Amino acid sequence: MYTQAFDIVVAGETSPVADDGDVQTAFLARIARDEKIEPQDAMPEAYRKTLIRQISQHAHSEVVGMLPEGGWITRAPSLKRKEILLAKVQDEGGHGLYLYSAAETLGVTRESLVEALHAGKAKYSSIFNYPTETWADIGTIGWLVDGAAIMNQVPLCRCSYGPYARAMIRICKEESFHQRQGFDIVRSLCEGTPAQKAMAQESINRWWWPTLMMFGPHDSDSTHTGEATDWGIKRISNDALRQKFVDVTVPQAAFLGLTLPDSAIMWNAERGHYDFGKIDWDEFWRVVKGDGPCNAARVSDRVAAFDEGRWVREAAAAHAAKSALSKASLKVAA
Amino acid sequence: MTTEAPEAVTPLFEVFVRSKQGLDHKHVGSLHASDAQHALTLARDVYTRRQEGVSIWVVPSNAITASDPALKSDNFDPMASKVYRHPTFYDIPDEIGHM
Ligand SMILES: [Fe+2]
Ligand SMILES: [Fe+2]
Numbered sequence: 001m002y003t004q005a006f007d008i009v010v011a012g013e014t015s016p017v018a019d020d021g022d023v024q025t026a027f028l029a030r031i032a033r034d035e036k037i038e039p040q041d042a043m044p045e046a047y048r049k050t051l052i053r054q055i056s057q058h059a060h061s062e063v064v065g066m067l068p069e070g071g072w073i074t075r076a077p078s079l080k081r082k083e084i085l086l087a088k089v090q091d092e093g094g095h096g097l098y099l100y101s102a103a104e105t106l107g108v109t110r111e112s113l114v115e116a117l118h119a120g121k122a123k124y125s126s127i128f129n130y131p132t133e134t135w136a137d138i139g140t141i142g143w144l145v146d147g148a149a150i151m152n153q154v155p156l157c158r159c160s161y162g163p164y165a166r167a168m169i170r171i172c173k174e175e176s177f178h179q180r181q182g183f184d185i186v187r188s189l190c191e192g193t194p195a196q197k198a199m200a201q202e203s204i205n206r207w208w209w210p211t212l213m214m215f216g217p218h219d220s221d222s223t224h225t226g227e228a229t230d231w232g233i234k235r236i237s238n239d240a241l242r243q244k245f246v247d248v249t250v251p252q253a254a255f256l257g258l259t260l261p262d263s264a265i266m267w268n269a270e271r272g273h274y275d276f277g278k279i280d281w282d283e284f285w286r287v288v289k290g291d292g293p294c295n296a297a298r299v300s301d302r303v304a305a306f307d308e309g310r311w312v313r314e315a316a317a318a319h320a321a322k323s324a325l326s327k328a329s330l331k332v333a334a
Numbered sequence: 335m336t337t338e339a340p341e342a343v344t345p346l347f348e349v350f351v352r353s354k355q356g357l358d359h360k361h362v363g364s365l366h367a368s369d370a371q372h373a374l375t376l377a378r379d380v381y382t383r384r385q386e387g388v389s390i391w392v393v394p395s396n397a398i399t400a401s402d403p404a405l406k407s408d409n410f411d412p413m414a415s416k417v418y419r420h421p422t423f424y425d426i427p428d429e430i431g432h433m
Contacts, residue, residue, distance in 0.1 A: 110366065
C-alpha cells in the first residue's frame with residue numbers, strides 16, 4: 001500500500017551523501033539491464049537507506065493495519081465472517097513478517113525497526129489512522145483499501161531489490177482474497193435491507209477520499225519519486241496508480257448501486273479515464289504528521305501489545321536456553 | 335513508550351518448504367524464533383496457511399555459508415566454455431534416431 005514512504009521522510013533522517021562514483025555507475029548499469037540486486041551485492045548507500053525506509057514503512061503498515069480490523073473480529077455478524085476476517089488479519093501479520101525480513105537483509109534488526117515505530121519515529125500508511133465505526137467499514141477496507149494496496153503492490157513485484165520483490169510476490173498472492181471478501185461484505189449489505197445499504201453508503205462516504213490519498217502526493221509534488229524510479233524501486237507513478245484505481249472502482253460502485261462522494265467523477269472520453277475531484281492534501285499531511293483521528297491510539301495499542309507479549313518472548317528464550325543446556329549435558333554424560 | 339533496555343535480538347532462521355511429496359525443499363523466507371522447535375511452529379503458521387507444504391526445514395541463518403558475489407565471474411563464468419558437458423554439443427546421425 002504503502003509506497004507513501006517515497007514521499008514521507010521522517011524528520012531527522014538526512015539524505016545520505018553520494019557514494020563513490022564506481023559503485024554508483026556499476027549499480028545503475030545493472031539496474032538498466034533489469035538485474036535484481038541481492039543483499040550481498042554492492043549498492044549505493046542512498047539505495048540501501050531508501051529501501052530500509054520504504055520496506056520498514058510498508059511492514060509497519062501491515063502490522064498497524066491489523067488494528068482497525070482486529071477490533072471487529074469478535075463483532076463480525078456470523079461465524080463464517082469471523083473466520084474470514086481472522087484469516088485476513090492473520091495474513092496481514094504474515095505480510096509484516098515477510099517485509100521486516102526483507103528489510104533485515106539490508107543490515108538492520110527488526111527490533112530496531114519496531115522500536116522506531118513504537119517511539120513514533122517511523123511512519124506507516126495514513127489510511128490506518130481512520131476509525132472503523134461500523135461493520136460496513138470492514139467491507140469497505142477490504143474492497144477499497146486492499147484494492148488500492150494491490151494496485152500499489154503489483155508493480156513492486158518487479159522492483160529491483162530481490163528480497164523485496166519476492167516478499168511482494170508472496171503478499172500479492174494473498175491479497176486478492178482480501179479484496180474479494182471485502183467486496184462480498186459490501187455486496188451483501190447492498191443487497192440487504194435499506195438500513196444495511198445505507199450503512200454501506202455511509203462507509204464509502206467516509207473512506208473514499210482517504211483511500212485516494214493512500215497513493216501519495218501528486219507526481220508534481222513528489223520529491224523522492226525520481227530516485228525511486230531510477231533505481232527500479234517504483235515502477236508506476238502515484239497519479240498513474242490513483243487514476244487506474246478510480247477507473248476500476250467507479251464501475252464496481254455503480255454495480256453495487258453506491259455513490260462515490262465526488263460529484264466531479266465523470267467519464268472523459270478524450271483521456272479515456274474518469275475525471276475526479278480535488279484531494280484535500282491538508283488533511284493528508286495532517287494525518288501523516290500525526291494528527292489523524294487515530295494516530296495516538298494506533299501507536300499506543302501497538303506498544304501495549306508488544307509490552308504485554310514481553311513475558312512470552314522471555315519465556316520462550318528461557319525455554320530455549322534451558323533445553324540447549326540439557327542437550328549439552330546429555331552429550332557430556334554420553 | 336518502550337525506552338528501557340533494548341530488546342534482546344531473537345535468532346533468525348531460514349525456512350525451506352517441500353510443496354509436494356517427491357519435490358525438493360525450497361527456500362521460502364525467514365523468521366525469528368527462540369529455537370528451532372519454535373521456528374518450526376511459526377513457519378507452519380506463516381508459510382503454509384494455504385497448504386503450501388507437506389514438510390518444513392528450518393536452519394539458523396548464521397549456519398549458512400554463502401559464496402562471495404564479488405567472485406561470481408571467477409566461480410561461474412569458466413563453465414560457459416565447457417559446452418561439451420551438454421548433450422546438444424554432439425551430433426547424432428539421423429539414422430541413429432533418439433539417443
Ligand atoms: Fe497486506
Ligand atoms: Fe490485505
